[in-house]
Amino acid sequence: MTLWEVFVRPRRGLSHVHAGSLHAEDAQLALRHARDLYTRRQEGVSIWVVPAGEITASSPDEKDAFFDPAGDKPYRHPTFYELPEGVRHL
Amino acid sequence: MRSLEIGDDCLVLAQRLAEWVTYAPTLEEDVALANLSLDLLGQARALLSRVGDEDELAYLREPSAFRNCLLVEQPNGDFAHTVVRHLLYSAFLFELYGGHPEDDVAAKGVKELAYHRDYAALWAVRLGKGTEESHRRMSAALETLWPFTAELFEDEPELRRPWDAYVGRVLAEAALAVPECAQRSGGRKGEHTEHLGALLSELQVLHREHVGARW
Numbered sequence: 001m002t003l004w005e006v007f008v009r010p011r012r013g014l015s016h017v018h019a020g021s022l023h024a025e026d027a028q029l030a031l032r033h034a035r036d037l038y039t040r041r042q043e044g045v046s047i048w049v050v051p052a053g054e055i056t057a058s059s060p061d062e063k064d065a066f067f068d069p070a071g072d073k074p075y076r077h078p079t080f081y082e083l084p085e086g087v088r089h090l
Numbered sequence: 091m092r093s094l095e096i097g098d099d100c101l102v103l104a105q106r107l108a109e110w111v112t113y114a115p116t117l118e119e120d121v122a123l124a125n126l127s128l129d130l131l132g133q134a135r136a137l138l139s140r141v142g143d144e145d146e147l148a149y150l151r152e153p154s155a156f157r158n159c160l161l162v163e164q165p166n167g168d169f170a171h172t173v174v175r176h177l178l179y180s181a182f183l184f185e186l187y188g189g190h191p192e193d194d195v196a197a198k199g200v201k202e203l204a205y206h207r208d209y210a211a212l213w214a215v216r217l218g219k220g221t222e223e224s225h226r227r228m229s230a231a232l233e234t235l236w237p238f239t240a241e242l243f244e245d246e247p248e249l250r251r252p253w254d255a256y257v258g259r260v261l262a263e264a265a266l267a268v269p270e271c272a273q274r275s276g277g278r279k280g281e282h283t284e285h286l287g288a289l290l291s292e293l294q295v296l297h298r299e300h301v302g303a304r305w
Contacts, residue, residue: 001116022118028212033118036125 003052004030004035008044016048024049091190092245097137098158101148102286103179104130105293122209126176129202129272132281136195149297153286161238163286170217170227174235177210181256184240185249209265211260218264225265232261233250233269241275 001023007016019038024030030049039047058066070076107127114120122213138144160178165171184203190196243250261268266296296303 004111023116025216029216032209032212033122036122037118040125 001025002030004034004049005052005055006030006034007048008034008038009046013043016046019043021052025052074090091137091186091193091196092108093137093140094171094209095157095159095245096186097134097147098142098156099162099179099183100130100134100137102156102158102289103162103176104128104134105221105289106162106164106166106175107172110172123172123275126206126209126221128243129199129206133195133199133202145297151290152207152214153282153290154280155203156282156286156290157278157280158282158286159201159233159238159241160274161242163277163283163289164235164238165285167231167234168211168227169208170224171231171234173210174228174231176206177214177260178235178239178257180206180210181253181260182249182256185252185256186246189249214266215264218261228264233271236269237271237274240273244278 004022004024004027006019008019010012011014012077019034022030022037024033027049031047032062034047038044070088104127107123107130110123110126111120114123134148135144138152139148141147159179161175164171180203184200184207187193187196187200187203191200214228217228219225243253257266
């Protein structure tokens, strides 16, 4: 059986978030199992299932090369702006 | 809607499905079957509460006082039997609930049953068109359970046509033929197959041995 990764969107406007994984024979059954396993308590309004083998992941060995160089570049953060008054959710 | 008959259907089928818990072929299927069972248990509680005390009705009646149809009390058998039984019954209950939008149990239940029917249909097609063995098992399950289908429509003959259309479509897609066999009935009058007694003794044993027991 194929291993599937499950992504659930909790509410309209939010992104799909990885919820877990499951085994299923095909995509249609994977979707239904995901519904039963990960949205039993109304956690979601939308589900994606993706064959785990189709995901290309970064390797822990590459962590330094991938992520460390961003550490000393604070100018990439949008922290140098004055927030106009009254703007919320930013 | 007939609260006692349909409530008993839901209770007995919920108990049957619950028998799969920890025995299902995979963990995912275990949870799926338990979910179906809990949907039906919720409907059973609401319907039986309209007739009387739900606990007394569930735990203290003899088999002959139950009014469920014979189909739902048939044993789980292999997974194919469970799939076929669920397809045949959920397609019926979906049509019944769909005809009673004014009833709160039916209005909520029709969404649950839409899922049950879809779930059973997906498996029916996969197993019917799967391997030689899965096809053989599905055919055998259909032979065993088809004799209990006419009873569903004794009180609601108008549901037969839409049920036939849906079930026929699924079976055709699953490459399964509708068997020709004599029909049995009696459940609605309390004349049950021997299987109901064993099911109820398991369902009722705790309550009968420890009256008023609480968690």
